[in-house]
Amino acid sequence: MRLALPDRVRRPRRGPEGHAPDDVPLSTDDTRLLRRTRLRLLAWSGGLTLGILLVLGFAIYSAVSSAFATDSADRLRDFADLYAGPISGQPPSFPNQPVEQEYGTRRAGLFIVMVDSQGRVLLRTRSLPPGMPVQDGLDAAAGGRSDLREVVTGDGVPLRVYSESVTDRFGNELTVQTAADRTEEVNLLNLLLLVMALGGAAALLAALAAGYLYSGRALVPVRESIARRQAVLQRQREFTANASHELRAPLTVIRASVDDLRRNRRKRVEEVGAALDDMEAEVRTVTGLVDDMLLLARTDSGAIELDCVSLDLADVAAEAASMLTALGSERGVKVVLDPLPAIVQGDPVRLRQLVTILGDNAVRHSPRGSKVEVRVRPEDGAALLEVVDAGPGIRAEDLPRLWERFWRADNAPAGGTGLGLAIARWIVEQHGGEVGAGNRPEGGARFWARISVAGPGPGAER
Numbered sequence: 122m123r124l125a126l127p128d129r130v131r132r133p134r135r136g137p138e139g140h141a142p143d144d145v146p147l148s149t150d151d152t153r154l155l156r157r158t159r160l161r162l163l164a165w166s167g168g169l170t171l172g173i174l175l176v177l178g179f180a181i182y183s184a185v186s187s188a189f190a191t192d193s194a195d196r197l198r199d200f201a202d203l204y205a206g207p208i209s210g211q212p213p214s215f216p217n218q219p220v221e222q223e224y225g226t227r228r229a230g231l232f233i234v235m236v237d238s239q240g241r242v243l244l245r246t247r248s249l250p251p252g253m254p255v256q257d258g259l260d261a262a263a264g265g266r267s268d269l270r271e272v273v274t275g276d277g278v279p280l281r282v283y284s285e286s287v288t289d290r291f292g293n294e295l296t297v298q299t300a301a302d303r304t305e306e307v308n309l310l311n312l313l314l315l316v317m318a319l320g321g322a323a324a325l326l327a328a329l330a331a332g333y334l335y336s337g338r339a340l341v342p343v344r345e346s347i348a349r350r351q352a353v354l355q356r357q358r359e360f361t362a363n364a365s366h367e368l369r370a371p372l373t374v375i376r377a378s379v380d381d382l383r384r385n386r387r388k389r390v391e392e393v394g395a396a397l398d399d400m401e402a403e404v405r406t407v408t409g410l411v412d413d414m415l416l417l418a419r420t421d422s423g424a425i426e427l428d429c430v431s432l433d434l435a436d437v438a439a440e441a442a443s444m445l446t447a448l449g450s451e452r453g454v455k456v457v458l459d460p461l462p463a464i465v466q467g468d469p470v471r472l473r474q475l476v477t478i479l480g481d482n483a484v485r486h487s488p489r490g491s492k493v494e495v496r497v498r499p500e501d502g503a504a505l506l507e508v509v510d511a512g513p514g515i516r517a518e519d520l521p522r523l524w525e526r527f528w529r530a531d532n533a534p535a536g537g538t539g540l541g542l543a544i545a546r547w548i549v550e551q552h553g554g555e556v557g558a559g560n561r562p563e564g565g566a567r568f569w570a571r572i573s574v575a576g577p578g579p580g581a582e583r
Contacts, residue, residue, distance in 0.1 A: 151347050151351070155340055155343065155344060155347070158340060158343075159333075159336045159337065159340055162332065162336040162339070162340075163329060163332050163333055163336055166328060166329070166332035166336070167325065167328060167329045167332060170324065170325055170328040170329075170332075171325055174321040174324060174325060175321075178317045178321060181313070181317065182310070182313060182314065182317070185309075185310065185313060186310055189306045189309075189310070190281070193281050193301050193303070193306065194269055194281070194283065196231070196301060197231075197269070197281065197282075197283035197299045197300070197301055198283060198285075198299075200231055200233060200299045201233070201283060201285055201297045201298075201299045204233060204235065204244065204297055230301055230302040230305075231246075231299065231300070231301055231302075232246050232248075232249055232250065232253060232280075232299065232300040232301075232302075233245065233246055233297065233298070233299045233300075234246070234249060234253055234254045234297075234298050235295055235296070235297050235298070236254060236259065236295070236296050236298070237293060237294070237295055237296075238293065238294045238295075240259075242254070243295070250274040250276070250278050250280065250300070250302075251274045251275035251276055252272065252274045252275055253274075253280075253282075253298070253300060254298045255270070255272055255280075255282050255284070255298065255300075257270070258270055258282050258283075258284035258298055259284055259296050259298060261284065262284035262285050262286045262296050262298070263286060263294075263296070265286045266285075266286065267283070267284065267285040267286075268282075268283070268284045268285070269281070269282070269283050269284075270282050271303070278302060278304060279302075279303040279304060279306075279307050280300045280301065280302060280303060281300065281301045281303050282298060282299070282300045283298070283299050283300070284296060284297070284298040284299075285297055371404075371407045372407070374400075375400050375404070375407075378396040378397070378400045379400070381396045382396055382397075416544060427467075427468040427471060427551055427552075428468050428469075428470070429466050429467055429468055430466070430467075430468075430469065431464060431465075431466055432464070432465065432466075432467060432469050432472070433462055433463065433464055434460075434463040434464075434465050434467070434472065434497050434504045434506060434572060435460030435461060435462050435463055435497045437469055437472045437473050437476060438458060438460055438476050438495055438497050438506065439458055439460060440473055441473045441476035441477045441480060441495075442456055442458040442476070442480065442495050444477060445477065445480040445481065445484060445493075445495075448481060448484050449484050449493065452484055452485070452487070452489065453489035453490060454484050454487045454488075454489065454490075454491055454492065454493055455491075455492040455493070456480065456484065456492070456493050456495065457492050457493065457494045457495070458494075458495050459494055459495065459496045459497075460495075460496070460497040461497055461498050461499060462499065463497050463498065463499040463500075463504030463505075464499075464504075464574065465503075465504045465552075465572050465573070465574050466573075466574065466575060467552050467572060468552070471548045471551070471552075472548070472552070472572070474544070474548060475506070475545050475548045475549065475570060476495065476506065476508075478541040478542065478544060478545045479495075479506070479508040479545060479568045479570070480493060480495055480508055481541065482508075482541060482542065482568070483508050483509070483510035483512070483566070483568065484510075486510055486512035486513065486566065487510045487511055487512045487565075488511065488512065491510065491511035491512070492511065493508065493509070493510045493511075494507075494508070494509045494510075495507075495508050496508075496509070500571065502573065502574050502575070503554065503571045503572060503573050503574055504571070504572045504574065505569060505570075505571050505572075506569065506570045506571075506572065507567060507568070507569045508567070508568045508569075509561060509565060509566070509567045509568075510565045510566055511564060511565040512565050512566060513565075514560040514561070514564060514565055514566050515530075515558060515559070515560055515566050516530065520558065520559070523542055523558055524542050524543055524545075524546045524556070525539075525543065526539065526540055526543040527539040527540065545570070549570045549571075549572065552572050552573060553572075553573035553575065554570060554571045554572040554573050555570075555571050556568075556569070556570045556571075557569055
C-alpha cells in the first residue's frame with residue numbers, strides 16, 4: 122500500500138511586519154528602554170554641566186561683587202575719616218582740600234551727612250538722595266560702633282551707606298554717615314549676570330547636544346546587542362514553527378503506515394511492503410531533516426568549530442563528486458568533475474559538505490539524460506567552486522530567497538527540506554567567502570562559492 126504524502130510547507134513564515142528573521146526591528150519595550158536610558162544619560166550630563174556652571178557662576182559673581190563692595194567700603198571709610206579726623210582732634214587726611222567742591226555734587230557719587238546726638242544735621246553735601254540720613258544706620262552706629270549697609274532710596278537709587286560715631290573736642294557724641302551711589306556697580310553686576318546666563322545657556326545647550334550625540338553612540342553596542350538577541354529569538358521561533366511543520370508530514374505517513382501494519386498484522390511481509398517502504402523513506406527524510414536542524418541550531422549558538430588546514434579544493438570536490446555520482450545514476454543524471462588545483466585554508470569536512478549540497482541540489486533539479494558539472498578554478502586570492510546544471514533555472518522572483526531557511530520554490534522537486542542552501546551559505550561565510558546563484562545563458566542554473574585562500578576571517582565562529 123502506498124500512502125499519499127501531505128503537502129509540505131513551501132515558504133517560511135515571515136517575521137513581524139514582513140521582516141525576515143535576520144531583519145527584526147526592536148520591540149516597543151526595547152525602544153522605550155533605550156530612549157529612557159538615553160534621556161537619563163542626557164539628564165545626568167546636563168545636570169552635571171548645569172551644576173558646574175552654577176557653581177562657577179556663583180563663584181565669579183561673588184568674587185566680583187565682593188571686590189566692588191570692599192573697594193566701595195574702603196572709599197566710604199576714608200571719606201568719613203576725612204571729616205571725623207578734625208572733629209576728634211586728628212589732622213585731616215587732605216588738608217586745605219575744598220571738600221565741598223570734590224564731594225559736594227552727585228557727580229562724584231559720594232554723599233556725607235553729620236548729625237549730633239539730638240539728630241540735628243551739622244554738615245551735609247549740597248544734595249542728598251531721598252532717605253538720607255538713614256536712621257537705621259545712625260541707630261546702629263550709636264555707642265561708638267560702625268555700620269555698613271546697602272539701601273535703595275525713594276527714587277530707586279541703590280546706595281551703600283557707612284555710619285560711624287565720633288566724639289568732638291568738647292565730648293559731644295556725633296555720627297558721620299557717608300554713602301556711595303551703586304548704580305554703576307549694579308549695572309556692571311547685572312551685565313555680568315546676563316553674560317554668564319547667556320554664556321551658561323549656550324554652554325548647557327552645547328553640552329546637551331554633545332551629550333545627546335555621544336549617548337546615542339554609547340548605546341549603539343547596546344542597541345546592536347538587543348537587535349542580535351531579538352534576531353536570535355525570532356530565528357528560533359521561525360525555526361521551531363517551520364521544523365514542526367516539516368516534521369508533521371513524515372510523521373503522519375509513519376503513523377498511517379503503522380496503523381496499516383496493525384490492521385494487517387496477520388499478512389506476510391511482502392503483502393505490506395509498501396507501508397514499510399513508506400516508513401523507511403520517511404525515516405530517512407526525518408533523519409536528514411533533524412541532522413540539518415541540529416547543525417543550524419549549533420551554528421546559531423556558535424558551538425561549531427572549524428578545523429582549518431591547507432587543502433586542495435579540487436581534491437575535496439573530487440571526493441564529494443564520487444558520492445554524487447550514485448545519486449545522479451538513480452536519477453539518470455551524469456555528474457562531471459572539471460577541477461583545477463586551488464589551495465585554500467579550510468575545513469575539509471565542511472567544504473565537502475558544501476560541494477555535496479550544491480551538487481545534490483543540481484542533480485535534483487536536472488532532467489533525465491542531462492549532466493551536472495562541478496568545476497574548481499583558482500582565482501586571485503580565492504578558489505572558485507561552480508556547480509551548473511541543465512534544469513529549468515531559477516525564477517527571478519525566487520533569486521532573493523534561495524538561501525532562506527525552510528524556503529522551497531513552488532516547482533521544487535519532492536524530498537528536499539529547504540535547509541541545504543542555508544547550510545551552504547553558512548559554510549562559505551565561515552570560510553571568509555561569498556556565495557551566489559544565477560541562470561546560464563544557454564539554460565540551467567549556476568551556483569558558485571568563492572572561498573578565500575587565507576581562510577576564515579577574524580569574524581568567523583570558533
